[in-house]
Amino acid sequence: MTAGRRRPRRVWLLALLAGLAAAALFWPPAPRPSQPPPPDIALQGPVDRILIEKSARRMTVFRDGRALKTYRIALGFAPEGDKTRQGDGRTPEGQFRIDRRNANSAYHLSLGLDYPQLEDVARARAGGYSPGGDIFIHGQPNGRKGQPVLRRDWTAGCIAVSDPEIEELWRAVAIGTEVELRP
Secondary structure (H helix, E strand, O other), X not given: OHHHHHHHHHHHHHHHHHHHHHHHHHOOOOOOXXXXXXXXOOOOOOOOEEEEEOOOOEEXXXXXXXXXXXXXXXXXXXXXXXXXOOOOOOOOOEEEEEEEEEOOOOEOOEEEEOOOOXXXXXXXXXXXXXXXXXXXXXXXXXXXXXOOOOXXXXXXXXXXXXXXXXXXXXXXXOOOOEEEEEO
């Protein structure tokens, strides 16, 4: 009688193991998290979105939802918080677009953001001050050719990269490209 009870358990256990093996063979693999490629890979082709993570001092460029390349960045000299007024040294936060390109910038090439936006202007007007403007992604100050890249936060509110990096971005970023700046 005991032997009769074991047989169904063995059959059940074998059926369970066979089912798990079949599931393992046919179950789709879990999606792998998208990791940005290492920064030494040259950027190829256009980008459609730029994500700037201020606290990580990181800028990642995307095409069709896929991270293409990540850059180390420098920010405004007082980067904590959202930009509210001219001279505060903060880099703005929020959703923007590239709205201009300046090949004759005081910094090696620059890609302009559409800051201030209407709500920034309204807030500043109500407070009686200027919201600031001319926020760019740009290279190093002109005249620094061959000198080390300024890596500390030094801009008046812009996003700075090395000169070779802004040249690479200049070729890949068009007017209208989305830019998200996160705290």
